[in-house]
Amino acid sequence: MSNSQYKSFLQCEAATMAKINGEWMPPTPEALLFGQYVHAWLEGEQAFDEFKKNTPSLFTQKGQLYKQYQLADLMIEAIQHDDLCMFVLQGEKEVIVTAELFGVPWKGKLDVYNPAGGRFSDLKTARSLRERVWDPEIGYCSFVEAYGYIAQMALYAEIEKRMTGRNEWLEPLIVGVSKEEPPDKAVINIDEGRMEVELEEIEKRMERIIQVKYGGEKPLRCEKCKYCRATNQLxxxxHFSELVS
Known part of the structure; x- marks a missing residue:
C-alpha cells in the first residue's frame, strides 16, 4: 500500500483495482506535471535536467516552457529566495520508507529526510494556500485537509518511526507554494493529535480496502470518475433530480 493508492481507494474502488490490474491507466493531468516539475528541481540539478529531457511536451521548439508552465519557475524562485523554506528543505531527497501497518506492508517516499534535524519535509504546490477548498465530508477547509495531506504526513511519520524503531515521530513539515503570480509560500506543521485521528481513520478504512484488494470483494464504482464514465453501461x-445527488 501507498498513500496515493489509499487515497485512490477512497475516491473509487473500481478505478483503483483497474489500475492495479493494468486494465486502465488514467491520463496525467496538467496539475500533476506542474508539481512534478517543481519536485524535480528539489531533487537536484541532474534529476531536474533528466525530467526536462523526459517531458518535452512542457517546452516549445526553442526550449522554453510553455506559458501555462512558466509560473513553475517563479514558484521555484520564490522558494529559493526564502531562507526558512531552504532551511526546511535541507536533507536527503526522495527517501523511500517501508513498514508494516494495519496488517499490510506500506511504502512512502519522503521529499526531504533529515532525521538529524528531527524532521522530514514535503513540498506541495497548490492553486492557493489561503483559499478555502470544499470537501464533501468536512465542508470548506484548507488545501492541506482537502487533499489528504494530513493523512499522508501521519502515514509517513508512522512508517518512518516503525522502520527505524524510534520512539517518537519526526516532525512533519509541509513547504507549500501557490500557483499565483507572485507565488505565495508557507512552512506548515501539523499537530500530533490531528495526526493520531487520521491514523485511526485510516485503520478503520483499511479493513474494507484489504477485502477489496486481497480478499476478492467486488470493488464499488463511484460513477463519477473518468474510469466510471469511460466504462459506464446504462x-x-x-429522474432529473438524481443528476446532482
Whole structure:
C-alpha cells in the first residue's frame, strides 16, 4: 500500500483495482506535471535536467516552457529566495520508507529526510494556500485537509518511526507554494493529535480496502470518475433530480 493508492481507494474502488490490474491507466493531468516539475528541481540539478529531457511536451521548439508552465519557475524562485523554506528543505531527497501497518506492508517516499534535524519535509504546490477548498465530508477547509495531506504526513511519520524503531515521530513539515503570480509560500506543521485521528481513520478504512484488494470483494464504482464514465453501461432511466445527488 501507498498513500496515493489509499487515497485512490477512497475516491473509487473500481478505478483503483483497474489500475492495479493494468486494465486502465488514467491520463496525467496538467496539475500533476506542474508539481512534478517543481519536485524535480528539489531533487537536484541532474534529476531536474533528466525530467526536462523526459517531458518535452512542457517546452516549445526553442526550449522554453510553455506559458501555462512558466509560473513553475517563479514558484521555484520564490522558494529559493526564502531562507526558512531552504532551511526546511535541507536533507536527503526522495527517501523511500517501508513498514508494516494495519496488517499490510506500506511504502512512502519522503521529499526531504533529515532525521538529524528531527524532521522530514514535503513540498506541495497548490492553486492557493489561503483559499478555502470544499470537501464533501468536512465542508470548506484548507488545501492541506482537502487533499489528504494530513493523512499522508501521519502515514509517513508512522512508517518512518516503525522502520527505524524510534520512539517518537519526526516532525512533519509541509513547504507549500501557490500557483499565483507572485507565488505565495508557507512552512506548515501539523499537530500530533490531528495526526493520531487520521491514523485511526485510516485503520478503520483499511479493513474494507484489504477485502477489496486481497480478499476478492467486488470493488464499488463511484460513477463519477473518468474510469466510471469511460466504462459506464446504462441500465435505467433516472429522474432529473438524481443528476446532482
Amino acid at each position: 441500465n435505467s432511466i433516472i
